[in-house]
Amino acid sequence: MLHYRTEGYNGYAIKYSPFFDNRLACAASANFGLVGNGRLYILGLTAQGIVGEKWFDTQDGLFDTAWSEIHENQIGVASGDGSIKLFDIALNEFPIMQWQEHQKEVFSLFWNPIQKDQFASSSWDGTVKLWTPGSPRSLSTYRTNSCTYSTSFSPHNPHMLSCVSSDSTLRIFDTRSPSAPAGPAGMMQQTGTMPSVSIPVSPMAPAELLTHDWNKYRPETIAVGGVDRVVRVFDIRAPGQPISELRGHNYAVKKLVWSPHWAGVLSSGGYDMSVRIWDDGVLVDAFGPGHGAGPGGPGTLGPPKVGKMLGVFDRHSEFVAGLDWCLFGGEGWIASAGWDESVWVWDAKAVMRGVRVGMR
Amino acid sequence: MSANARLNQIAGQVASSPDAARQQLLEKNPNDIVITAAFRTAHTKGGKGGFKDTSGAELLAGILKGLRERSNINPALVEDITVGNVLAPGGGATEFRAAALLAGFPVSTAVRATNRQCSSGLQAVIDIAHAIRAGQIEIGIGAGVESMSSQYGPGAVTEFSELLESHPEAANCKVPMGALSEKMAQDRNIARTKQDAFAAESYQKAEKSQAAGLFDAEIIPITTKVINPDTEEATTITVSKDDGIRKGMTAEALAKIRPAFHKQGSIHAGNASQISDGAAAVLLMTRAKAEALGQTIIGKYVSSAVVGVAPLLMGVGPWAAIPKLFEKTGITKDQVDVFEINEAFASQCVWCVEELGLDKKKVNPRGGAIAFGHPLGATGARQVATIMSEMKDEGWKVGVTSMCIGTGMGMAALWVRE
Numbered sequence: 001m002l003h004y005r006t007e008g009y010n011g012y013a014i015k016y017s018p019f020f021d022n023r024l025a026c027a028a029s030a031n032f033g034l035v036g037n038g039r040l041y042i043l044g045l046t047a048q049g050i051v052g053e054k055w056f057d058t059q060d061g062l063f064d065t066a067w068s069e070i071h072e073n074q075i076g077v078a079s080g081d082g083s084i085k086l087f088d089i090a091l092n093e094f095p096i097m098q099w100q101e102h103q104k105e106v107f108s109l110f111w112n113p114i115q116k117d118q119f120a121s122s123s124w125d126g127t128v129k130l131w132t133p134g135s136p137r138s139l140s141t142y143r144t145n146s147c148t149y150s151t152s153f154s155p156h157n158p159h160m161l162s163c164v165s166s167d168s169t170l171r172i173f174d175t176r177s178p179s180a181p182a183g184p185a186g187m188m189q190q191t192g193t194m195p196s197v198s199i200p201v202s203p204m205a206p207a208e209l210l211t212h213d214w215n216k217y218r219p220e221t222i223a224v225g226g227v228d229r230v231v232r233v234f235d236i237r238a239p240g241q242p243i244s245e246l247r248g249h250n251y252a253v254k255k256l257v258w259s260p261h262w263a264g265v266l267s268s269g270g271y272d273m274s275v276r277i278w279d280d281g282v283l284v285d286a287f288g289p290g291h292g293a294g295p296g297g298p299g300t301l302g303p304p305k306v307g308k309m310l311g312v313f314d315r316h317s318e319f320v321a322g323l324d325w326c327l328f329g330g331e332g333w334i335a336s337a338g339w340d341e342s343v344w345v346w347d348a349k350a351v352m353r354g355v356r357v358g359m360r
Numbered sequence: 361m362s363a364n365a366r367l368n369q370i371a372g373q374v375a376s377s378p379d380a381a382r383q384q385l386l387e388k389n390p391n392d393i394v395i396t397a398a399f400r401t402a403h404t405k406g407g408k409g410g411f412k413d414t415s416g417a418e419l420l421a422g423i424l425k426g427l428r429e430r431s432n433i434n435p436a437l438v439e440d441i442t443v444g445n446v447l448a449p450g451g452g453a454t455e456f457r458a459a460a461l462l463a464g465f466p467v468s469t470a471v472r473a474t475n476r477q478c479s480s481g482l483q484a485v486i487d488i489a490h491a492i493r494a495g496q497i498e499i500g501i502g503a504g505v506e507s508m509s510s511q512y513g514p515g516a517v518t519e520f521s522e523l524l525e526s527h528p529e530a531a532n533c534k535v536p537m538g539a540l541s542e543k544m545a546q547d548r549n550i551a552r553t554k555q556d557a558f559a560a561e562s563y564q565k566a567e568k569s570q571a572a573g574l575f576d577a578e579i580i581p582i583t584t585k586v587i588n589p590d591t592e593e594a595t596t597i598t599v600s601k602d603d604g605i606r607k608g609m610t611a612e613a614l615a616k617i618r619p620a621f622h623k624q625g626s627i628h629a630g631n632a633s634q635i636s637d638g639a640a641a642v643l644l645m646t647r648a649k650a651e652a653l654g655q656t657i658i659g660k661y662v663s664s665a666v667v668g669v670a671p672l673l674m675g676v677g678p679w680a681a682i683p684k685l686f687e688k689t690g691i692t693k694d695q696v697d698v699f700e701i702n703e704a705f706a707s708q709c710v711w712c713v714e715e716l717g718l719d720k721k722k723v724n725p726r727g728g729a730i731a732f733g734h735p736l737g738a739t740g741a742r743q744v745a746t747i748m749s750e751m752k753d754e755g756w757k758v759g760v761t762s763m764c765i766g767t768g769m770g771m772a773a774l775w776v777r778e
Binding site: 031032033034035080105124147204205208210226227245247251252271302303304305306 | 374
């Protein structure tokens with residue numbers, strides 16, 4: 001278990017580099033992101049623990065970060081002033097590119113893992129924007145008309161752009177559909193691309209959604225989480241009800257990420273200061289590759305499965321806001337960042353007592 | 361954007377809305393413990409009512425058979441039946457097992473009896489719910505029965521030894537209900553006029569509800585024999601209505617009745633629960649099981665609380681148990697649509713209602729034990745049948761049942777109607 005202190009800055013997001021197994025980036029904000037500067041930490045995992053290799057300061061707080069999938073030194077940040085900045089970590093101080101289109105705080109940034117020249121952002125201004133690093137303007141704008149906390153691309157289909165927002169809805173846009181023309185700044189567009197999928201996540205008791213992620217093995221599976229503390233797993237082919245529900249968080253779920261190694265396993269963190277590891281209960285073997293789900297698998301109608309909590313990481317002493325699984329090396333390594341000015345890098349297997357993993 | 365806006369946004373994500381606890385209650389989860397049927401027999405007057413010649417075990421067999429038929433449950437799937445009872449020797453364990461077999465349950469369905477005095481019926485239902493929650497069984501029945509006609513009397517309490525008598529609080533456990541309730545009414549200054557007004561309302565609400573047929577949905581008619589005391593002739597009757605509900609009762613009429621326990625006392629036959637015969641039963645399972653079997657889910661069990669109080673103050677039980685239930689479940693009295701609080705005595709019930717600050721309109725809207733009786737071991741299960749029925753009729757969602765318990769305890773349970 002490794003620790004790094006982001007002194008004076010409260011962590012909002014953490015991401016492993018897709019190129020180097022020993023590099024992490026943490027987006028953080030002074031004063032809990034309420035007012036003040038932001039800082040992007042570039043961290044190295046060394047034999048001596050986590051080392052702060054470099055940082056970039058920004059005028060306003062940072063709420064998310066995303067490594068470029070095509071350039072190993074480039075990384076974007078989502079800023080409270082509505083801007084998106086692209087830094088080159090081989091350079092110092094200033095961003096190499098900056099986009100200023102969002103009217104309010106940018107809360108989420110996600111690089112397309114397949115079509116690697118694209119990334120997306122989502123904002124409090126009720127829009128999701130699609131970008132390419134080479135263009136000074138966004139490629140398209142998608143409207144949710146409500147504060148959109150999280151956006152993502154399917155890891156299976158480069159054209160499926162998803163987002164969750166404060167209206168308790170999970171939307172998926174097809175980026176091949178024509179989008180609304182970018183109107184004058186600040187003008188609310190009445191027309192625009194309709195989402196190809198729109199799922200009211202908890203229609204009986206709507207609650208703000210703060211995070212979501214696509215399952216890495218089951219192309220139709222998305223997990224969403226938010227203020228009502230429940231992580232719900234949906235199969236977008238049968239969106240009438242969740243296929244599984246994970247209950248245990250005592251406060252809002254701020255961030256969730258599926259494991260890149262175990263098809264049925266995800267981690268979630270939130271305002272109850274915990275990170276929880278779950279088996280979503282859909283697969284017979286959560287630690288298997290996730291293909292050919294047996295009876296009760298995706299597509300089978302029936303009441304939602306009850307997810308099983310496999311373990312809790314409780315070292316954070318403030319809100320947990322950032323989480324990522326390491327893609328490289330041994331299965332189960334997680335980095336987490338929180339408002340306690342702490343970055344932890346830890347092995348999920350160590351908190352999953354009594355769970356047999358890594359034996360295959 | 362301003363720091364304030366950001367702060368408000370985060371505060372909104374952390375703080376739960378005032379109704380969040382209630383919303384959470386109403387959520388449906390596969391592992392909820394749900395009720396798919398809850399019925400009772402009519403309650404009849406001890407010693408002279410329709411069930412005066414029906415044994416407790418026969419009453420139980422009647423309600424179990426009715427529950428089995430109405431719910432259409434395959435009896436072989438019912439793994440356990442717990443029956444609340446107070447007065448039967450040996451807790452009734454032997455004859456209740458026989459009753460279950462008589463009611464059409466196979467030998468594979470286990471049966472036991474349980475006794476927590478006046479809450480035995482509730483305890484039985486909760487025990488089944490918890491056995492399901494813990495994974496011991498998947499489907500069970502919580503029931504309660506009491507034949508006060510045949511088993512009420514001084515013999516129900518074992519003689520206290522000198523050692524028990526030597527401990528003042530221990531000795532208090534055998535003080536008769538009437539005597540200690542009289543003392544509580546004096547100590548807590550609960551005026552007779554207040555008691556009589558409360559009792560009269562119970563009669564009036566029950567009379568109105570019975571006339572409107574509101575009890576019919578929760579009562580399973582039982583066909584039994586009744587013996588004419590003069591001719592000793594047995595006739596077969598079907599009992600489908602409570603027979604203790606006195607018509608046209610007023611506080612003024614109650615004011616004329618002589619106190620039962622003390623010359624200067626305030627408690628009398630008209631403002632205390634009636635001695636009655638009756639039974640009730642509740643079928644429970646997980647939501648996933650109910651859905652798999654195609655059972656109609658009518659509601660769910662959420663949580664319960666049990667507390668001890670001083671034996672001489674047993675009447676304050678609900679006042680102690682209900683707040684504990686609220687604490688456990690995070691809801692408040694304003695989020696509850698209806699309370700069924702057993703009317704052991706008008707004195708203790710009205711005191712609890714007032715001390716808890718409950719809206720009187722929400723308490724026992726169809727009357728209570730003063731009007732139609734308190735067959736001790738049945739009442740807790742009877743309240744579940746009643747609250748499920750009235751919540752359905754009124755469109756209510758959240759209900760609490762509670763009672764005081766002899767020797768000084770209180771219980772309360774939270775139910776959701778679906």
